[in-house]
Structure formats: C-alpha cells, structure tokens
Amino acid sequence: MNFINLLKIALRAIANNKFRSFLSMLGIIIGVAAVIIMMAIGQGSKESVRKEISKQGTNVINIRPGADMRGGVRQDPSAMQTLKMSDYEAIYNEKKFITHVSPEVNSSGQAIYGANNTNASIYGESIDYFDIKQWNIEQGDCFTEEDIKKSAKVCVVGTTIVSELFPDGQDPVGKTIRFKSIPFRVVGVLKSKGYNSWGMDQDNVIIAPYTTVMKRILAQTYFSSFICSAITEEMTDDAINELTEILRRQHKLKEGDDNDFQIRSQQEMMETMSSTMDTITVILVVAAAFSLLVAGIGIMNIMLVSVTERTKEIGLRMSVGARGIDISNQFLIESIMISITGGLLGIIVGWLGTLICSSFGLPTAIPAWSIIVSFIVCTIIGIGFGYFPARKAASLDPIEAIRYE
Amino acid sequence: MSEKERKVVIELKDVRRDFQVGSEVVHALRGVSFKIYEGEFVTIMGTSGSGKSTLLNQLGCLDTPTKGEYFLDGTPVRKMSKSQRAKLRNRKIGFVFQNYNLLPKTTAVENVELPLMYNSKYNAKQRREAAIKALQDVGLGDRLEHKSNQMSGGQMQRVAIARALVNNPAVILADEATGNLDTRTSFEMLVLFQKLHAEGRTIIFVTHNPDIAQYSSRNIMLRDGKIREDTQNYNILSAKEALDALPVNQDD
Numbered sequence: 001m002n003f004i005n006l007l008k009i010a011l012r013a014i015a016n017n018k019f020r021s022f023l024s025m026l027g028i029i030i031g032v033a034a035v036i037i038m039m040a041i042g043q044g045s046k047e048s049v050r051k052e053i054s055k056q057g058t059n060v061i062n063i064r065p066g067a068d069m070r071g072g073v074r075q076d077p078s079a080m081q082t083l084k085m086s087d088y089e090a091i092y093n094e095k096k097f098i099t100h101v102s103p104e105v106n107s108s109g110q111a112i113y114g115a116n117n118t119n120a121s122i123y124g125e126s127i128d129y130f131d132i133k134q135w136n137i138e139q140g141d142c143f144t145e146e147d148i149k150k151s152a153k154v155c156v157v158g159t160t161i162v163s164e165l166f167p168d169g170q171d172p173v174g175k176t177i178r179f180k181s182i183p184f185r186v187v188g189v190l191k192s193k194g195y196n197s198w199g200m201d202q203d204n205v206i207i208a209p210y211t212t213v214m215k216r217i218l219a220q221t222y223f224s225s226f227i228c229s230a231i232t233e234e235m236t237d238d239a240i241n242e243l244t245e246i247l248r249r250q251h252k253l254k255e256g257d258d259n260d261f262q263i264r265s266q267q268e269m270m271e272t273m274s275s276t277m278d279t280i281t282v283i284l285v286v287a288a289a290f291s292l293l294v295a296g297i298g299i300m301n302i303m304l305v306s307v308t309e310r311t312k313e314i315g316l317r318m319s320v321g322a323r324g325i326d327i328s329n330q331f332l333i334e335s336i337m338i339s340i341t342g343g344l345l346g347i348i349v350g351w352l353g354t355l356i357c358s359s360f361g362l363p364t365a366i367p368a369w370s371i372i373v374s375f376i377v378c379t380i381i382g383i384g385f386g387y388f389p390a391r392k393a394a395s396l397d398p399i400e401a402i403r404y405e
Numbered sequence: 406m407s408e409k410e411r412k413v414v415i416e417l418k419d420v421r422r423d424f425q426v427g428s429e430v431v432h433a434l435r436g437v438s439f440k441i442y443e444g445e446f447v448t449i450m451g452t453s454g455s456g457k458s459t460l461l462n463q464l465g466c467l468d469t470p471t472k473g474e475y476f477l478d479g480t481p482v483r484k485m486s487k488s489q490r491a492k493l494r495n496r497k498i499g500f501v502f503q504n505y506n507l508l509p510k511t512t513a514v515e516n517v518e519l520p521l522m523y524n525s526k527y528n529a530k531q532r533r534e535a536a537i538k539a540l541q542d543v544g545l546g547d548r549l550e551h552k553s554n555q556m557s558g559g560q561m562q563r564v565a566i567a568r569a570l571v572n573n574p575a576v577i578l579a580d581e582a583t584g585n586l587d588t589r590t591s592f593e594m595l596v597l598f599q600k601l602h603a604e605g606r607t608i609i610f611v612t613h614n615p616d617i618a619q620y621s622s623r624n625i626m627l628r629d630g631k632i633r634e635d636t637q638n639y640n641i642l643s644a645k646e647a648l649d650a651l652p653v654n655q656d657d
Binding site: 016 | 462465467468487488491492494495496500502506508509510511519520522523524525529568572
C-alpha cells in the first residue's frame with residue numbers, strides 16, 4: 001500500500017475522531033510548548049547575563065587574594081591579605097598589556113544625611129576604576145589624584161544614595177554625608193546603572209579614594225582585590241600572564257609554588273555564568289520533557305483504544321488483502337500524524353507563550369535548534385508510542401477480528 | 406461442456422482442520438474434498454457446528470488446513486505465509502459478509518475502492534473508475550457518494566457485493582449474505598447473485614437457510630466436518646420470479 005493511501009486513511013481516522021485526536025494532541029502541544037518556552041527563557045537569560053557582563057567590559061580582569069581553592073576548602077585568613085600596596089605599584093609601573101588598574105577595598109554600613117539614612121556599600125577605588133567600568137559621572141566631578149594622596153574625605157555617590165538621602169531633590173554635590181560616622185563630601189553623582197543580573201542595585205554605592213577607605217574606615221594595609229582592564233579583549237590572556245608574572249615575583253613565589261592570588265577575566269566569568277545558566281536550562285527543559293513523555297503515553301493509550309474499537313475494520317481490511325505491515329503502518333502513521341501535528345501546534349503555542357513571557361519582561365530567545373529538536377522528538381514519540389498499538393493491530397487474527405462485536 | 410474442459414477454480418484434497426481447545430483436540434473438518442469449477446453457484450449448507458465457518462475460512466485463505474491441500478485457482482495455499490495469503494485474498498477472492506462490514510462514515514465509492522487500495526497496480530483514478538463500475542453493476546450507480554450510515558441494509562449489502570466484485574476475483578465468497586435482510590431484500594440479493602452467476606462468475610454462498618439452495622446450481626451439505634451431500638441442482642429457480650411473486654410491501 002502506498003504512502004499517500006496510508007496518509008489518506010490516517011487523516012480519515014483522525015477526522016472521524018476529531019475531539020479525541022485533539023485531546024491526545026493536546027498533551028504533545030503542551031509538552032512541546034513547555035519545552036520551547038523553557039528553552040527560550042533559559043537562552044534569553046543566558047544572553048542577558050552575557051550582555052550584562054560584557055557591558056562591564058569584556059577586557060576586565062579581577063585579581064583576588066588567596067589560592068584558587070574551589071570546593072569549599074577553608075583558607076587561613078592571612079592568605080586573604082596578600083595583595084599589598086607594593087603589588088599595586090609594581091603593576092602600575094610595569095603594565096604593558098594593561099591600560100588601567102585600580103586597587104579595591106570595600107565596606108558596608110549606614111550612610112546618613114540630615115534626618116535620612118540608608119544602608120550602602122562603600123568602595124575604595126582609584127580614578128582608573130571609572131575608566132575600567134566605563135562609568136561616567138553625571139553631575140559634579142570625580143575625586144582627584146590629590147584626594148587619593150591625601151586620603152581626602154570625598155566621595156561620588158550612586159543615584160540610589162541620592163534618592164534615599166536627598167528625597168526632596170536637593171543637589172547632593174557639595175553636601176557632606178556621613179558614612180560610619182565619618183563625614184564625606186559628595187563631589188559627584190554617578191550615572192545610573194540599574195540592577196545587575198544578580199538583582200543587585202548597582203546604584204546603591206558610595207565610591208571614595210581607596211586610601212581613604214583603607215585608612216579611615218577599615219584601618220588595614222591590604223587590598224581586597226584589584227580590578228584591571230586589558231588593552232583589548234584579545235589581549236586578555238597576555239595581560240593575565242603579565243599580571244601573574246608580576247605578582248609571583250612580588251610575592252617571592254618559587255617555581256612550583258601555587259599562586260596565592262586568583263586572576264579571573266570577565267570572559268571566564270561569562271563562561272562560568274553561561275554554564276550555570278545552561279544547567280538551569282537543562283533542568284527546566286528536562287522537567288518540560290517529562291510532560292512530553294506523559295503525552296506520548298497518552299497517545300499510546302488512545303491508539304490502543306482505537307485498535308480495539310476498530311478491530312472489525314482491521315479484520316475487514318485484512319480479509320480484502322491488507323497484510324500485517326499495511327495495518328501496522330496505518331496505525332503508526334496515524335500516531336505519527338497526531339504527534340507531529342501536535343508538535344507543530346506546540347511550536348506555535350510555544351512561540352506565542354514566549355512572546356507573552358517577554359511582554360512580562362522575561363528575557364527570551366528561541367534557539368532555532370529547539371524547534372528542530374522538538375519536531376524530531378515528536379516524530380520519535382509518534383513512532384515509539386505508536387509502535388506497540390500498531391503491532392497489536394497487525395497481529396490480530398482476521399477470522400476473529402472480522403466477527404468481533 | 407464436459408467436466409474436463411471446465412476450469413477448476415477451487416480444489417480441496419482431504420482438507421482437515423483441528424483446533425486445540427484446552428487439552429482436547431476438536432476436529433472441525435475431518436477430510437473434505439471437492440472441486441468447484443468456474444461459473445458455478447454453489448451453496449454450502451449445514452447446521453451450527455457442522456464446520457461451515459471453518460470451511461469458509463479455508464476457502465477464503467484466512468486460515469490454512471492442518472492436513473490436506475487447497476488449491477485456489479491452481480495455487481497451493483497451505484504453505485503460504487500470512488502476507489502471501491493476504492495478497493492472494495486481494496487478487497482472487499471477494500468477500501461478502503452477513504453484517505456488510507462497511508467502513509463507517511465512508512462513502513460507497515470509497516468502500517468499494519478498499520481492496521484496490523492494497524493493490525499497487527491501481528492508481529487513484531483507475532481505482533475510482535473500477536469502483537464506480539462495480540457499483541453500477543450492483544445497481545447503485547446513483548448512490549456513489551452516499552455514506553455507509555445513510556443507506557438501507559439492502560443498499561449496504563449491494564455496496565459490499567460491489568466491493569467483492571471490484572478486484573474481478575476468481576471466486577466470490579458470501580457468508581450468510583442475506584442473513585440480516587428481510588425477505589424481499591433477500592430475494593433482491595439473490596436476483597443480483599443470479600445475475601452475477603449468469604455473467605459467468607463463480608459464487609460460493611455459505612448459509613444455513615435451505616431455501617437458498619434452490620436458486621444455486623450446486624449444493625454441498627456439511628455435517629460434523631464432513632460432506633454429507635454434494636448435489637447438482639438442474640432445476641434452478643429464478644429469484645426474479647420469486648421476488649415478483651412476493652406480496653407488495655405495504656409501506657411502498
């Protein structure tokens with residue numbers, strides 16, 4: 001029996017039981033739509049995180065103290081005090097592949113102006129920090145090299161600090177706020193950056209000269225990290241090698257000793273984040289895929305009912321010359337048709353669902369392969385779950401089938 | 406015509422069929438032998454349990470003998486595989502069932518086309534032409550697109566007969582083909598079968614109704630899995646006359 005005839009028969013059978021066929025399709029529709037929406041959200045979040053990270057500059061390199069000990073091994077607190085002023089000076093003087101470097105210290109506490117207060121973080125940075133982060137001052141000015149030298153009590157503030165401490169719309173520039181009871185004169189206001197992809201308010205910051213934060217707030221002689229920028233993204237690896245060399249020499253590490261600092265490029269961060277997002281996506285998709293499995297079982301169930309219900313028809317077809325293979329193909333094509341039609345509708349529904357999700361502000365992007373994969377999976381479901389009912393139909397005895405009541 | 410010149414369509418040689426029922430063996434056919442020639446109209450009669458249905462299954466290639474040999478149009482059937490027999494059924498046999506067995510919600514033409522769907526030699530156009538011709542032959546030329554649930558019992562059985570004719574089979578096997586019909590319609594069917602017989606078709610009509618035997622050319626009686634009687638009917642009654650003699654239906 002040729003394929004077109006089989007298609008006609010399958011179409012007729014589906015048309016004869018429209019509602020039932022639709023219900024079994026519904027499982028596939030929901031399953032495929034769920035998979036597509038989940039993949040779209042996963043992919044979309046991944047892309048938005050990548051964008052977020054690259055917004056902070058793909059050539060950015062972070063240096064943290066302490067050996068690279070992933071997996072929760074506790075380190076001696078002294079290991080976290082390895083980044084010193086001399087290290088900064090060495091990097092600053094010897095840098096070739098690096099354009100900017102800023103040492104970093106930070107603390108958090110209460111900021112007060114008049115009757116208003118808010119919890120904020122204070123970051124001690126050099127002027128280079130604003131270039132590295134590509135962060136502009138919107139109002140007023142930045143603090144100067146002179147301020148750094150003198151550990152001047154000046155700062156620039158984020159817009160959240162402004163709105164918390166100056167709710168009546170006063171100009172904050174020139175005003176003196178207190179952080180941990182130390183007065184800081186506000187010299188500038190940073191351009192708003194909004195929330196980052198971890199949900200942190202990037203505008204709830206006070207940035208002051210690193211010397212000020214180190215001496216006047218923390219009273220420590222080491223830095224909590226360095227932030228640098230390579231000349232270009234492509235030179236990141238050279239820059240990392242250069243930094244490693246300088247720091248190893250500075251720290252007098254012998255050959256074979258482990259680094260007592262970690263250097264991470266923004267690219268690495270991006271990869272780590274991507275792989276985390278991938279894991280989340282996989283979990284979401286697997287959960288959605290289970291609904292496809294259940295849908296497949298639904299199809300199988302309906303096909304088994306259909307075989308029993310059409311025993312007489314099968315007997316008749318056999319008696320007029322249908323072979324077992326003709327009968328099994330007929331049922332197989334019917335189940336494939338149900339699952340593929342369901343799959344196509346599911347892709348459309350998934351696409352619409354994705355549109356709805358993105359209209360609610362969720363980042364989404366439908367990867368083309370998710371559509372192809374859904375389609376293939378549907379075909380496999382049709383064959384896989386249609387096979388057993390089809391075999392059952394083909395193995396009926398025509399003598400019994402034709403007299404079945 | 407002498408017997409030697411006539412073509413043998415069906416030949417059974419000591420056909421036996423045993424069924425295993427639990428620990429017992431039931432002998433449904435205990436050695437049946439006969440030949441049916443082209444153009445014969447044979448009724449096979451017998452009471453329930455006489456082996457009628459088993460014999461019909463054998464003749465229809467739905468089943469194979471436990472022992473003995475069956476030749477359909479010269480082809481030995483016993484050692485054939487299931488799909489070979491399916492093909493044989495498709496090309497050589499036309500079935501007419503008691504309860505019509507039409508596909509539901511399907512038009513007359515499509516029902517008649519069914520056997521040709523399993524014959525790759527026919528394309529869609531040829532299939533439809535053959536089906537229309539077969540329907541015209543049974544007098545349903547004006548009911549081509551009627552669906553099976555929109556037809557009377559007689560019409561449905563005519564569609565079923567057209568379906569049995571459409572592949573131009575070597576033999577038409579009718580299983581109680583008038584069993585579900587009222588007297589008048591039954592006679593109409595017999596008229597149709599006699600017409601087909603007159604056109605030279607080979608018909609085997611399995612029934613438990615002894616009246617039908619009078620309208621056929623030969624009568625085989627089965628009892629306990631054996632042939633009890635095998636007689637030629639030299640005085641075939643005309644179903645047409647019988648139909649005309651019936652009192653006119655009050656409803657008409």
